[in-house]
Amino acid sequence: MGIKIEEKKKEKRKLPPLPHARKGEVVTRFPPEPNGYLHIGHAKAAFIDYEYACMYNGIFILRFDDTNPVTERKEFYNAQKEDLKWLGIDWDKEYRTSDNLPKHYELAKKLLDEGNAYICTCSEEEISRNRKEMRACNCREKSLLSWNDFIRMKEGEAVVRLKGNMTSQNTAMRDPVLFRIIEYPHPIHGTRFRVWPTYDFYGAVEDSLSGVTHPFRSKEYELRDEVYFYLLDCLELRKPYLMEFSRLDIRGMPVSKRKIKPLIEKGIVSGWDDPRLPTLRGLRRRGILPEAIREFVLSQGVSKAESIVAFENIEAVNRKILDARAKRYFFVPQPIELHVEKAIEGEIELKYHPSEDMGKRKVRVGNTFYIPKEDALKLKEGDVIRLKDLYNVKIKGMDRKIFGEFAGEKLIEGIDKIQWVSEEYIPMKVMIPSLLYKNGEFNEESLRIVEGFAEKNVLETKHGEIVQFERFGFVRIEKNREIVAIFTHK
RNA sequence: GCUCCCGUAGUGUAGCCCGGCCAAUCAUUUCGGCCUUUCGAGCCGAAGACUCGGGUUCAAAUCCCGACGGGAGCACCA
Numbered sequence: 149m150g151i152k153i154e155e156k157k158k159e160k161r162k163l164p165p166l167p168h169a170r171k172g173e174v175v176t177r178f179p180p181e182p183n184g185y186l187h188i189g190h191a192k193a194a195f196i197d198y199e200y201a202c203m204y205n206g207i208f209i210l211r212f213d214d215t216n217p218v219t220e221r222k223e224f225y226n227a228q229k230e231d232l233k234w235l236g237i238d239w240d241k242e243y244r245t246s247d248n249l250p251k252h253y254e255l256a257k258k259l260l261d262e263g264n265a266y267i268c269t270c271s272e273e274e275i276s277r278n279r280k281e282m283r284a285c286n287c288r289e290k291s292l293l294s295w296n297d298f299i300r301m302k303e304g305e306a307v308v309r310l311k312g313n314m315t316s317q318n319t320a321m322r323d324p325v326l327f328r329i330i331e332y333p334h335p336i337h338g339t340r341f342r343v344w345p346t347y348d349f350y351g352a353v354e355d356s357l358s359g360v361t362h363p364f365r366s367k368e369y370e371l372r373d374e375v376y377f378y379l380l381d382c383l384e385l386r387k388p389y390l391m392e393f394s395r396l397d398i399r400g401m402p403v404s405k406r407k408i409k410p411l412i413e414k415g416i417v418s419g420w421d422d423p424r425l426p427t428l429r430g431l432r433r434r435g436i437l438p439e440a441i442r443e444f445v446l447s448q449g450v451s452k453a454e455s456i457v458a459f460e461n462i463e464a465v466n467r468k469i470l471d472a473r474a475k476r477y478f479f480v481p482q483p484i485e486l487h488v489e490k491a492i493e494g495e496i497e498l499k500y501h502p503s504e505d506m507g508k509r510k511v512r513v514g515n516t517f518y519i520p521k522e523d524a525l526k527l528k529e530g531d532v533i534r535l536k537d538l539y540n541v542k543i544k545g546m547d548r549k550i551f552g553e554f555a556g557e558k559l560i561e562g563i564d565k566i567q568w569v570s571e572e573y574i575p576m577k578v579m580i581p582s583l584l585y586k587n588g589e590f591n592e593e594s595l596r597i598v599e600g601f602a603e604k605n606v607l608e609t610k611h612g613e614i615v616q617f618e619r620f621g622f623v624r625i626e627k628n629r630e631i632v633a634i635f636t637h638k
Numbered sequence: 639g640c641u642c643c644c645g646u647a648g649u650g651u652a653g654c655c656c657g658g659c660c661a662a663u664c665a666u667u668u669c670g671g672c673c674u675u676u677c678g679a680g681c682c683g684a685a686g687a688c689u690c691g692g693g694u695u696c697a698a699a700u701c702c703c704g705a706c707g708g709g710a711g712c713a714c715c716a
Contacts, residue, residue, distance in 0.1 A: 164652090181716060216715065272714065279712070280640095307714050317641055319712040328714035347716050371642060371711050394644080394709085447665070449651065451644090454709050458649055464666055471679045478676095502674075536675055565675050618676040638678070 163199055163446060166362055168389050174206030175361045178232075178239075179213045179354075182224035182335075184405045186231040188426040189366075189396045192445040196364055196393065198237045199446065209358060210239040213351075214246045215344050217334035225336075231428040235438045241358075245350050246337055248357075252345050255353060255383055256308055256327055257295045264382040265326060267293040269306045279322040282315045288323070299343055303329045310348070310379060320371040321378070324348045352376040356385040367392045367452055393450040399458050400583030400591070401426050416590070423581040423634050424594050434581060435614045435624035435636030440466035459583065463637040470614060470622050470636070475500040477509075477609075478536075478567040479576065479617035479633075481600035483518035485549035486568070488541055491515035492554065498537050509605045513538065513570045518601050523566045524550060536565040536618065567618045573601035578623060580635040598635075606631070 166174065176197040180190060201208035210232070214220045225244075232239070259265035268275065268287040278285050288311065298306055308327035316322060326349040333339050345353075352375075355363045370392055380387050395403070402408050403426050411417045411425075421429035431441065443465045448457070476499070493514050500506035517535065524546075527533065531543045532555050540563070542555040580596040602617070609615060611627040614636060623633035 179716095183716090213716075219715075268714095276713080304714080309714095319641070322712085325714045330714085344714090346714070351716085367643070368710050369716085392643090399649085444650095447651070451651085453644055453646095453651090455650060458666085461650060461666055467678075474678090476676080476678090502676080503679080534675070538675090559675060563675095567676070616676080616678065618678080620677080622678080 163196065163203065163450065166200055166204065169200075169204050169362065172205050173361065174201060174204035175209065175359050176201045176206065177209040177211050177355065177358065177360045177363060178237075179211040179245075179351075180228050181213045181216070181220065182228060183216075183219040183221060184224060184409075185420045186228050186428045187403055187405070187408070188398070188428070188431065188441065188445065189403050190231075191235060191428060191441050192393075192396045192448060193364060193366065194232060194235065194237055195442055195445050196450055198239075200362060201240075206361075207240045207359075208238075209360065210242040211354060211358070212242075212244040212246075213347075213354075214244050214334070214336065215346075215350055217330055217332045217337075217341075217344065220335050222335035234428065234432065235441060243358075244336065245354055246334060246341070248350075248354065249341050249343075249345070251357070252327075252350060252353065253295075253343070256345075256349075259310070259326070259382060260295050260308070262382070263311065265308055265310050266291050267295075267298050267306050268309045268323075268325075269293070275307075275309075275325075278314070279319060282322070284314045284323075288314075298327075298329075301329060303331045303342075305329070310375070310382075312375065312378065316374075318371055318374050320348075320375050324375055326379075348372060348375050349379065352379045353383070353385065355388050355390075356380055356383075360388050362391060363388050364391050364393060364450070366395045367454075368395070391450065392452055394452050394454045396445070396448060397454070397456045398426055399456050400585045401459060402584065411584070417584070423579065424584050433624065433626070434634055435470070435622060436462060436466050437469055437614075439469055443469075467622065467637060470616075472504060474614055474616045474622055475506055475609075476502070476616050476618050477603055477606050478569055479578070479600055479602040479606075479620050479623075480518050480520050480567060480569050480573075481578070481598045481620065482521035483569070483573075483601045484521050484524040486517040486519050486524075486541070486552055487549055488515050488517060488552050488554055489544075490554040492539065492557075496538065509603075509608075511570060511603060511605065512572050516571050517568045518573065519550075519566050519568050520600075523564065526564075532560065532563055534560065534563050534565045535568045538568070567620070569601045569603045572604040574604055574607060574631070576600060576602040576606070576631060576633060578617075578620075578633045578635050602633075 178194045178197045198208050266288050270285050307325045309323045310326050312321040312323045314322050325346050327343050327345050329342050330344050377387055420427050421433050423430055423434035444462045495510050495512050497508040497510055499508055527543050529543055529545055532540050534540050539557045540555040541552040544551045544553055578598045582594050583591055584594050609625045614624045616622050621638045622636040626632050
């Protein structure tokens, strides 16, 4: 019975079954645009795609939707791949949408030839106005321009539009733009292409051609479903089973690139990896584990219901995973000196973990210690405290420092056990990130710094290692010019 | 404004398609207790929800209509 419960607990989180899915025949895809760093919202999409492919022994494709040369940047192709790998996501195939442009052009000609699309020379404003007024422009029926004319035109002079339905209730169907001209070098193809497809075109076409059976996208595309299927009908292409899910929203934390970018530009946060940010790099610096992100993100499910989650939910998942793995060290915030008479001097051993076998560390102790100010302030003469894992100390008096006396090694029940450092300490700063916004307003205290002394053994940690400072919280160690810790959570 | 989507405890989520076994799942949170040489983890217990109003039905969280609330779209951006 006990075993059964344990098995159940360890069982990995699962997604609900996929409609119309058969083992071995599911193909999913994650299609980021290489124009920025991935954030937790991307992680949700990527995990849903990836997990479903795994669940059905299917194929998972990584596709770079790099069809807007103005915004794509070369460095992000790799940065995004690194972030996905960090999450523990592997893909079976990888390609760029931009590599398929010749195929897209072929299909565009087909649409034009068969009267399902037309070349429109109206201005953006005219197009917008006509859409609002549900009116077709002259280009729609009377244009004599061909694909070959189009590709010789200048940026802004003309676009290819789908012949949808200008009187549709769904504004997305009112002749959406399928191709536009952009005179701007592409990070991969340089000036090889000038005509670029829009999302409505390549999204549907690529899903269909690459064999994707279950494409997922976030809810804001819902209105475009009709375009998606109509286009594929015109092109006589296979129609995948399209599904939508709600975007991830975290209270007090801007998730979208749109909201994060200005914060960086204004210097409100230090960069894309600022630990206050829900970018994958920010979360990583903060000590959030990829397993926790997966667990959290999948717990949100694939529903269309909008929600604003609290960051505590991520922390809770993370804490449980971390607790079993993180080594323990002593860190004393705002240290106050404690002088102990009749102290036992020498070298002692402390366990790295209370229950897991991780070995021991050595600490030299003399008669001088430091304990946290917060604990020191509570002390009165005559109190007996315990230096955790060491011995008891009776408080004799205090002025600037505290004076105490050795009071036995035997554990006394019910007294405070306080973490400490001996004279073998290193000064250390802990950065404490918290929510960027509170009640809708910028939180001036979103990044606090606490100074203190850590036991010297912290020097042995690796850059990026996550440890627990006992009674203080989990932190991730960064070793650059100096050694600092970033607070993860309690 | 118009159109579409969504609405289960403080938070998130299962259930809704195929009405009854739902006096509604799980997690988080909060509060008790146990355990523990950490303010962490673990264990036990408690608190707490079907937005509202109508209708259909023997029976509605589940189906229908309406209201209200939230979100999205109305880009040559995805």
